Amino acid sequence: MRRGSIVQLIVIGVLAGAVASAVALIPDWLPNSASREAGRIDFVFWFVTGICIFVFSIVAAVTVYSVWKFRVKPDDDSDGPPIHGHTGLEILWTAVPTMLVTAIAIVSAIVLAKDDAAGANPLRINVYAQQFFWSFDYPGYGNKTSAVLRLPVDRSVVLTMHAKDVLHSFWVPEFRQKQDLVPGLHPTLHITPNKVGTYSLICTELCGLGHALMRSRVVVMQPAAFEQWAKKKSK
Amino acid sequence: MGKEEVEMSSIAEHHEGQATHHGPPPPPRGWRRLLYPGLLRAAWMVPLFFGLGSAIVVLCRWWGGWHPIWFGEIIVLIGALTAAPIGFLAGIGAFDYWVRYCIGAPTEPEDHSRHGAYSWRDYFRVNTDHKVIGMQYLATTIFFFLAGGLLAMLVRAELAKPGMQFFDNQTYNGLFSVHASLMIFLFVIPAFAGLANFVVPLMLGAPDMAFPRLNALSFWLLPIAGIMMLSSFLVPGGAFAAGWTGYAPLSVHQPMGTIFFNMGVQWAGASSIMTALNFLVTIITMRAPGMTFWRMPLLVWANFTTSLLVVIATPFIAGSQFFVMFDRVMHTHFFDIGAGGYPLGYQHIFWFYSHPAVYIMMLPGFGIASEVISALSRKPIFGYRLMALSLMAILVLGFSVWAHHMFVSGMAPWLRVPMMITTLMIAVPTGIKVFSWLATIWEGKLNFATPMLWAVGFVSMFVIGGLSGIYLGAVPIDIHTSDTYFVVAHIHYVLFGGSLFTIFAGIYYWFPKMTGRQYNEKLGKLHFWLTFIGFNLTFFPMHLIGTQGMPRRVSDYDPQFGNWNLFISVASFFLGASTIVFLYNMVISMRRGAPAEANPWRALTLEWQVSSPPPIFNFDEIPQVVGNPYEYGVPGARHAVLNGDRAPTEEEIRSH
Numbered sequence: 088m089r090r091g092s093i094v095q096l097i098v099i100g101v102l103a104g105a106v107a108s109a110v111a112l113i114p115d116w117l118p119n120s121a122s123r124e125a126g127r128i129d130f131v132f133w134f135v136t137g138i139c140i141f142v143f144s145i146v147a148a149v150t151v152y153s154v155w156k157f158r159v160k161p162d163d164d165s166d167g168p169p170i171h172g173h174t175g176l177e178i179l180w181t182a183v184p185t186m187l188v189t190a191i192a193i194v195s196a197i198v199l200a201k202d203d204a205a206g207a208n209p210l211r212i213n214v215y216a217q218q219f220f221w222s223f224d225y226p227g228y229g230n231k232t233s234a235v236l237r238l239p240v241d242r243s244v245v246l247t248m249h250a251k252d253v254l255h256s257f258w259v260p261e262f263r264q265k266q267d268l269v270p271g272l273h274p275t276l277h278i279t280p281n282k283v284g285t286y287s288l289i290c291t292e293l294c295g296l297g298h299a300l301m302r303s304r305v306v307v308m309q310p311a312a313f314e315q316w317a318k319k320k321s322k
Numbered sequence: 323m324g325k326e327e328v329e330m331s332s333i334a335e336h337h338e339g340q341a342t343h344h345g346p347p348p349p350p351r352g353w354r355r356l357l358y359p360g361l362l363r364a365a366w367m368v369p370l371f372f373g374l375g376s377a378i379v380v381l382c383r384w385w386g387g388w389h390p391i392w393f394g395e396i397i398v399l400i401g402a403l404t405a406a407p408i409g410f411l412a413g414i415g416a417f418d419y420w421v422r423y424c425i426g427a428p429t430e431p432e433d434h435s436r437h438g439a440y441s442w443r444d445y446f447r448v449n450t451d452h453k454v455i456g457m458q459y460l461a462t463t464i465f466f467f468l469a470g471g472l473l474a475m476l477v478r479a480e481l482a483k484p485g486m487q488f489f490d491n492q493t494y495n496g497l498f499s500v501h502a503s504l505m506i507f508l509f510v511i512p513a514f515a516g517l518a519n520f521v522v523p524l525m526l527g528a529p530d531m532a533f534p535r536l537n538a539l540s541f542w543l544l545p546i547a548g549i550m551m552l553s554s555f556l557v558p559g560g561a562f563a564a565g566w567t568g569y570a571p572l573s574v575h576q577p578m579g580t581i582f583f584n585m586g587v588q589w590a591g592a593s594s595i596m597t598a599l600n601f602l603v604t605i606i607t608m609r610a611p612g613m614t615f616w617r618m619p620l621l622v623w624a625n626f627t628t629s630l631l632v633v634i635a636t637p638f639i640a641g642s643q644f645f646v647m648f649d650r651v652m653h654t655h656f657f658d659i660g661a662g663g664y665p666l667g668y669q670h671i672f673w674f675y676s677h678p679a680v681y682i683m684m685l686p687g688f689g690i691a692s693e694v695i696s697a698l699s700r701k702p703i704f705g706y707r708l709m710a711l712s713l714m715a716i717l718v719l720g721f722s723v724w725a726h727h728m729f730v731s732g733m734a735p736w737l738r739v740p741m742m743i744t745t746l747m748i749a750v751p752t753g754i755k756v757f758s759w760l761a762t763i764w765e766g767k768l769n770f771a772t773p774m775l776w777a778v779g780f781v782s783m784f785v786i787g788g789l790s791g792i793y794l795g796a797v798p799i800d801i802h803t804s805d806t807y808f809v810v811a812h813i814h815y816v817l818f819g820g821s822l823f824t825i826f827a828g829i830y831y832w833f834p835k836m837t838g839r840q841y842n843e844k845l846g847k848l849h850f851w852l853t854f855i856g857f858n859l860t861f862f863p864m865h866l867i868g869t870q871g872m873p874r875r876v877s878d879y880d881p882q883f884g885n886w887n888l889f890i891s892v893a894s895f896f897l898g899a900s901t902i903v904f905l906y907n908m909v910i911s912m913r914r915g916a917p918a919e920a921n922p923w924r925a926l927t928l929e930w931q932v933s934s935p936p937p938i939f940n941f942d943e944i945p946q947v948v949g950n951p952y953e954y955g956v957p958g959a960r961h962a963v964l965n966g967d968r969a970p971t972e973e974e975i976r977s978h
Contacts, residue, residue, distance in 0.1 A: 116869050128798045132869075135796055139789040146785050149760045154778065157699075159767045164924070166955035167701035167766040177705050180757040181750060188746035188792070195796040196739050202798065203735065248732070253572040254665065256730065256805060260871030263802040265730045269666055270571060271659035274732035287880070291805035291873040293565050295572055296491045299876035 092156070100148030107140045107147075121261035121286060121307065123279040124202040128263040131191075131198050138187050202264070205277045206243035212236070214246045216255035216268045219297030221288060228317040236288060236305045238280050239313035246276045256292035259305050267292050280307040359415025360447055371409025375401035395578055398557070399651060403585040407546040415448045416539045437530075438938040448542065450534035452523050453936065455541050457836060459516025460829070462541075463509050466548045468901070470504035473497050475898050482891035484881045494877035496561030496579065500551055503566045503583060506683070507590040508548040510821045514686035515597045517828045518625045520836060522601065524929035524936060525619050527610025527945040527962065532603040540596035547590035554582035565875060567676070568642075570657035570668040574649045584647040591636045594682075598632035601625050610928070610962070612947030617961075619927045619951040620709055624689025627713040631678045631685070631720065639675035642668055669731055673724035681720045683817060685713055687780065687824030688755055694777040694827050695759050697925040699766030702952040704758045712751035719748045729800045738797050745795040752788055756781060771923075772846030776827035779854050783819025787812060790865065805875075808868025814861045826850075826904070833911070834918030838935040841915060845907040849900060856897030863890055926961040927951050 120126055159165075213224045214236075225231045238244055248257065250268035257276060258265040261284075266276035290301035308316065349358050356363060379400050383391045411417060422429045437451040438444075445458055477497050480487050489497065523531055531537045554561040559577020562568070573580055605626050609618070618626075645656040645668065655661035657668055696703040703709060725733060725741040759781050768774065790812040793799045803809060826849075833841045863886050868874075872883045879887070921930040928945060929936070945962045953959030 114866055116866060118871050128802055131796055131798045132793070132802075135793055135799060139792060143785065143789060146756065146760065146782070149764065150778065150782055153760070153763045153766070153768065154770075157763065157766050157768045158770055161769075163767060165700070165767055167699060169702055169953065169955035170704065170761075170765070171702050172705040172708070173761075176761065177708055177754070177758075181754060184750050184753040185747075188749050191792065191796050192739075192743050192746050195742060195798055198798045199738065253575070254569055258805075258873070260802075263798075265801050265804055267731045269732040271663075271665065272732045274735075289871070289873055293495070293569070293572065293875045295563075295576075296495075298495070299491060299878040 092152075096148050096152050099151050100144045103147035103151070104140055104144035107143050111136050111140060118260045119282070120263070121259075121280055121282040121284060122263065123281050124277070125261065125263040126281075127198045127202060131195055134194055135191055138191065142184075142187070203277055205245050206279065209243035209245045209277070210239065211245050211247065212238075213249060214257055214268065215249045215251060216257070216290070216294075216301075217251035218253065218295055219290070219301035221290075221301070221303040225317060231317060235303060237313060237316055238278075238305065238307050239310040240280055240283050240307050242279070242310065244278045244280070246278065248272075248274050248276065253294050254292045255290050255294050255301070258289050258291045259286050260289070261286045262305075265291065283307050283309060359413070359418055361414060363415070364410050364413025367409040367413035368406050369409075371412070372401045372406040375405025378405075395581070396651060398578065399581055399585070399647075403550060403581065407543075407550075407589060410546060411539070411542055414542060416535075416542050418448075419535055448538045450530070450538050451938070452519050452531045452534065452537060453836070455537050456516050456518075456520030458541050459512055459519055459544070460836075462544055462548070463513040463516060466504045466508035466552075467513070468905075469548075469552060470501050470509060471898055471901060473501035473504070475895065477501060478891040478894040480877055481879070481887050483888065484879055484884045486878060489877065491877050492560055492563055492577075495563035495565075495875070496555065498875060499563050499565050499568075499583070500554065500561050503551050503562075503586070504548065505817070506566060506679070507587065508544065508551070510683045510817060510825070511594060511679070512544055512590075513825050514625075514628070514683070514821075515594070517690070517825070517832065518601065518621070518686060519597070521832060521929055522622055522625055523604060523608070524835075524932070524940055525622055525927050525951075526605065526608055527613060527928050527941060527947065528604060528608035529939050529941065531600050532608055533600050536596055537600050540593045540600070543589045543593035543596075547586045547588075547593065550582050550586040550589065554579040554586075557582070567672060568646060569672075570646055570649070570665050571659075571663075573646050574657055581647055581650070584643040587643045588640055591640045594632050595636050598629035598636075601629040602633065605629075610945045610947050612962070614947075616707065616710075617947055617950055618710075619689075620692035620703060620706070620713075621686070621689035623710045623713055624685045624687075624692075627717045628682050628685045630717055631682050634721070635675045635678040635682070637675075638671050639679075642671040642675070645671070666728075666731060666733055669728055670725070670733075673727045674721075677724040677727065678720045680816070681716055683821045685716065687821050688713065690824045690828040690831070691759060691777045691780055693925070693927065694773045694831050695762050695781075696952045696954065697923045697927075698769045698771060698774040698777075699763045700769075700924075700954045701762055701766040702950070702954055702956070704761035704764075705754070706950065706952065708754055709758055712754045715751040716748060719744055719751070723748060726795060726800070729797050730804045742795060742797050746792065749788065749792060749795070756785060756788070771830075772841070772843060772850060773827045773831035773923075775847060775850040776823050776830065779850065780820060780823035780827060783815055783823060783857070787815030787819055790815060803868055805873055806868035807864040807872045807874055810874050811861050811864035811868060814857075814864070818857060818861065826853075829908075831923070832929075833908075834922050835929055835934050835936065837912050837915070838918055838933075839911055839915030840918045840922065841911040842907050845903055849903040849907060852900035852903060853897065856893055856900050859893035860890055860897050926953060928962055931962065931964050 117129055117132065120129060211226055213226065215222045221234065223233050223236050246257065248266055248268040250270045252270065255268045256265060257268060262278050262280065264276055264278050266274055284307055286305045288303040288305050290298060294301060349355060356366065376397050379396050380391055383393060419429055439449065439454045445454065449455060480489050480494055519537065557578050560579055562576060562579040562583035564573035564576055564580065568583060605622060648654040649656050649658060655663045657663045657665045659665065692703050692709060722744040723741060725737055726745040729738050794803060794809065794812060830841060830846055867883050867886050872879055918934040920933050923930065932941060941964065943964070945964045947962045949959050949961050951961045953961065
């Protein structure tokens with residue numbers, strides 16, 4: 088390969104990388120983050136995005152360069168060079184992707200383990216889903232029930248899932264965490280809200296007729312306000 | 323070259339002359355026509371079998387003392403969805419040979435009189451010619467592609483604005499469920515089977531598939547499955563509406579339309595399995611002399627691995643749908659927790675098929691891309707053996723990743739990390755394929771005819787789909803994006819940008835071979851560019867609204883996503899309209915296209931060494947395979963020797 092074509096190839100790669108980075112950075116890809124877990128998940132998201140932009144730039148550079156340089160005129164019937172392979176290259180593009188995905192797997196596994204580990208003295212809440220409502224009950228507060236999920240800020244929460252009829256799924260985009268509710272199983276989900284506010288809770292597992300409208304609210308409050316609310320309406 | 327062409331055309335004439343001697347016997351006249359295999363006989367055998375099925379139900383219920391004796395749902399299941407299709411198959415004559423054999427009647431000698439198609443009517447008959455069956459597959463699958471596409475247009479119409487527009491929730495859920503089912507079971511999987519049906523025996527140097535009658539039967543199961551899925555819109559309660567995934571327990575308690583899905587999958591699945599067995603036996607036993615496994619074109623390798631996937635995996639989805647149906651009609655308790663059932667079991671069984679199904683829908687496309695890219699770059703495929711081995715690696719790894727669809731499902735938490743590792747590892751063989759295609763076009767002599775546009779378009783779109791797959795493979799990101807529009811974007815990049823682009827590449831690439839006419843190149847290119855642009859405008863923004871928080875499978879959504887959804891809907895109508903260019907091109911080119919040369923792409927594989935369309939029995943003499951299939955640019959290299967040519971000697975090759 089001539090030096091000129093290497094420069095051209097690199098220029099195209101940098102341009103493709105710039106376009107991909109602009110696509111990654113200009114729109115708001117992720118909603119506001121309102122939990123400690125969200126921060127870690129976002130880290131994995133941007134870690135993977137970095138690797139993907141790198142891979143995309145290489146592929147785009149080679150593709151665009153080839154399409155631009157190697158197309159022939161309709162009357163050119165000649166054949167290309169009979170290259171059958173290159174063991175070094177083949178080892179390279181087996182080894183490098185293996186290392187990249189291994190890095191992604193390690194980062195993901197660490198974040199997953201951290202997100203799953205509830206802190207000391209977590210607040211335990213039972214989540215109930217049925218077609219097409221959510222309800223919540225607080226065993227630590229005399230089984231107080233509520234149709235809106237109220238949480239104190241900066242405290243670990245462990246949600247235990249109960250489905251009464253079919254599958255549902257608990258998702259608050261600002262918390263990033265998601266868990267299906269399965270009849271007969273009681274999986275848990277761990278969240279540590281870290282920003283006061285009101286967020287929407289969305290059912291993300293198709294559950295029938297009213298699935299699209301099966302929503303509720305999550306209110307993250309100051310601990311004192313939460314205690315006051317939780318104790319006041321206790322049965 | 324010129325001399326060869328003359329020879330080819332004389333072979334073709336020779337065959338046509340032969341064919342007139344061998345044509346099918348003329349149909350009988352008068353009332354005997356009702357007994358002659360065909361649609362007319364099917365027209366009375368379908369109601370007959372429906373009646374028989376219904377009578378069995380009524381008799382059993384009367385005998386067992388069950389009320390009501392006339393029970394609509396069971397009548398539909400046994401009469402309409404089981405017995406009537408068998409009546410249809412018997413009517414058109416798919417079983418004639420075997421029935422005659424079983425009752426001791428004289429069977430028709432296999433003189434191949436049912437080979438070849440002499441008029442359009444022959445495409446509506448049971449035909450054992452793999453080339454006719456290939457065309458039947460393609461026409462049928464394109465029909466269901468259009469039906470599935472129109473359903474997608476209705477979905478996008480509903481989603482153009484937040485709030486409810488045209489449909490109620492149940493109808494909307496039915497629209498996307500049937501859309502996905504048709505596209506998967508009636509378009510992508512069988513369209514690849516159709517292309518392979520036409521091409522694989524030719525590429526192997528074989529006169530037909532190993533089991534021509536089984537081949538015909540497996541085709542005729544398809545329209546049954548498709549009509550079943552579509553007609554579910556007409557039954558009380560509407561179409562099946564639990565998604566193509568049909569998760570239990572929701573699917574158990576849906577209106578009657580659900581059993582149309584349960585049974586439709588059985589018919590389509592049976593078709594798939596029979597075809598796959600046929601391909602396996604054909605590829606293993608019917609290769610021309612000299613065609614070793616390491617001389618097979620990559621399309622054959624791709625269909626070999628795909629067929630293994632189909633044979634091993636498909637029984638699992640058949641089982642999962644039977645379990646749902648049995649819970650419903652036989653009161654078993656597979657998914658009823660009240661009686662000790664296990665709803666999550668459905669997902670494990672379902673995805674044990676449906677993840678390998680992703681590769682069933684992609685590996686044949688890899689094969690097509692390899693053929694097109696090598697021939698139209700005028701270069702040997704880069705790293706042929708590693709390309710074949712990476713197909714095998716995907717086949718094996720593909721069975722170890724199913725639970726990555728279930729990271730948030732509530733399954734045992736420890737299972738997530740191992741499934742993530744295997745999922746991410748499968749990116750390695752897939753990456754090898756992508757890099758090898760790029761290395762193949764590198765320094766090639768690229769001819770950007772329509773098939774090449776689709777093939778290179780496929781590689782670039784599939785890269786995006788593959789990279790979004792890495793996001794979904796990483797568990798923490800998947801937890802956020804699972805069941806959102808990010809997933810919708812991902813599957814359309816791999817199944818539309820991947821599978822559909824390669825199907826189009828294959829249709830344009832082999833169009834001259836199949837029809838004997840050349841398609842219109844300008845319209846082909848126009849079709850590519852309209853689709854390419856429309857596709858990206860439609861599906862790329864879905865990544866964004868997905869990560870921002872829009873769930874999938876909803877008829878209504880948060881108004882903050884209104885602008886993007888309107889944009890996507892408009893783009894999708896543009897994308898849908900681009901299909902008109904394709905249809906127009908196919909129809910006019912089939913009727914009035916310029917006659918095609920035997921080998922317009924100057925490709926080396928065997929299907930291009932016979933006339934276009936190929937002679938009825940493919941090869942005059944069995945070809946002798948003497949080399950690799952992609953030796954472009956290698957002086958004196960030959961893939962095969964046909965029709966009395968002799969293989970070049972070592973000295974001749976060296977002296978070139």
